[in-house]
Amino acid sequence: MRQVTVTEHLLVHQKESPMATGRFTRLLNELILAAKIISREVNKAGLVNALGATGDVNVQGEQVQRLDEFANKVLIHRMERAGILCAMVSEENADVIPIPSQFAIGDYILVFDPLDGSSNIDVNVSIGTIFSIYRRRSGGGDPCVEDVLQRGTEQVAAGYFLYGSSTMLVYTTGRGVHGFTLDPSVGEFLLSHPDIEIPRMGKVYSVNEAYWPHWDEQTRAVVTALKDPDNAFGGASLRYIGSLVADFHRTLFYGGMFLYPKDYRNPKKPKGKLRLLCEAAPLAMVVEQAGGMATDGVRRILDIEPEELHDRVPLFIGSKRNVVLAQQILDQGT
Numbered sequence: 001m002r003q004v005t006v007t008e009h010l011l012v013h014q015k016e017s018p019m020a021t022g023r024f025t026r027l028l029n030e031l032i033l034a035a036k037i038i039s040r041e042v043n044k045a046g047l048v049n050a051l052g053a054t055g056d057v058n059v060q061g062e063q064v065q066r067l068d069e070f071a072n073k074v075l076i077h078r079m080e081r082a083g084i085l086c087a088m089v090s091e092e093n094a095d096v097i098p099i100p101s102q103f104a105i106g107d108y109i110l111v112f113d114p115l116d117g118s119s120n121i122d123v124n125v126s127i128g129t130i131f132s133i134y135r136r137r138s139g140g141g142d143p144c145v146e147d148v149l150q151r152g153t154e155q156v157a158a159g160y161f162l163y164g165s166s167t168m169l170v171y172t173t174g175r176g177v178h179g180f181t182l183d184p185s186v187g188e189f190l191l192s193h194p195d196i197e198i199p200r201m202g203k204v205y206s207v208n209e210a211y212w213p214h215w216d217e218q219t220r221a222v223v224t225a226l227k228d229p230d231n232a233f234g235g236a237s238l239r240y241i242g243s244l245v246a247d248f249h250r251t252l253f254y255g256g257m258f259l260y261p262k263d264y265r266n267p268k269k270p271k272g273k274l275r276l277l278c279e280a281a282p283l284a285m286v287v288e289q290a291g292g293m294a295t296d297g298v299r300r301i302l303d304i305e306p307e308e309l310h311d312r313v314p315l316f317i318g319s320k321r322n323v324v325l326a327q328q329i330l331d332q333g334t
């Protein structure tokens, strides 16, 4: 059987793009190597004392897990040496991560959530790495925060690695969405899901419904509609893993909608929990490229101008029909 490796796939795309210099392909290849290292560590986590918390609290006020820290270090270590980036942003770091002066500087910016779904690490539930790539805005000199604060529409590429029952890479460069599965026997990601398209409508909804008391009336009305067998949503099923990458991945293939709304009565989460740059924008690019939709309840996620590196945003993401229907219910309250 003819099997296409991710490198081959990247090279074909590089050839099709008039702007391609090969640097972007190198960037993705470095990222893939980092993800393979993380995947290896995740797979043997229970054996090598890699589970549990470090005792530190990150910039988001969350417990840092040992594997969070490991994944963050691997990504920074590999990517700063690649010679292609001018800066990085990690969910785990408060500020922009500069490229040390001993390494070559490029003009791409990498934004990532090193290990999404950390709270699931110790119980062997799927987790993932989310990434997003931009070009820098300004010319030379040290890149500043403004270089990084770009709308999702400016993303050159975005995707995620899912460390699940198998390790997968799903990514887009703006020409459709493609999925690759890591074949551990050869250490290569092989094309397993070309041209992924999300169903136009799906019956599965995904939300942490324990937050019902924190939601406003419109959000409650959306979730009530999702349960109603007579509603246009079609009488949904609920699935919630608590790992965004895993919940998103299921939504991408089965259709439906994932939502993490704002917590109206929770002063800690007035905009929900998820981060615009590290989580929402990359998945919004993937879902749109697959024919789906992502909003914050009012605006298209990709059009939102970030104000700060770790801005949070409510997220409604999935099949177009589901997100439009949710939007219509939310609009009724405005």
Ligand code: AHM
Binding pocket: 062, 091, 113, 115, 116, 117, 118, 119, 208, 242, 243, 244, 245, 273
């Ligand atoms: P993390 O990036 O620190 O793991 O946090 C984000 C995670 C998402 O993966 C998931 O969708 C969400 O937190 C779950 O939050 P909650 O426990 O509030 O439902």
Ligand code: MG
Binding pocket: 091, 113, 115, 116, 117, 244, 279
């Ligand atoms: Mg996350």
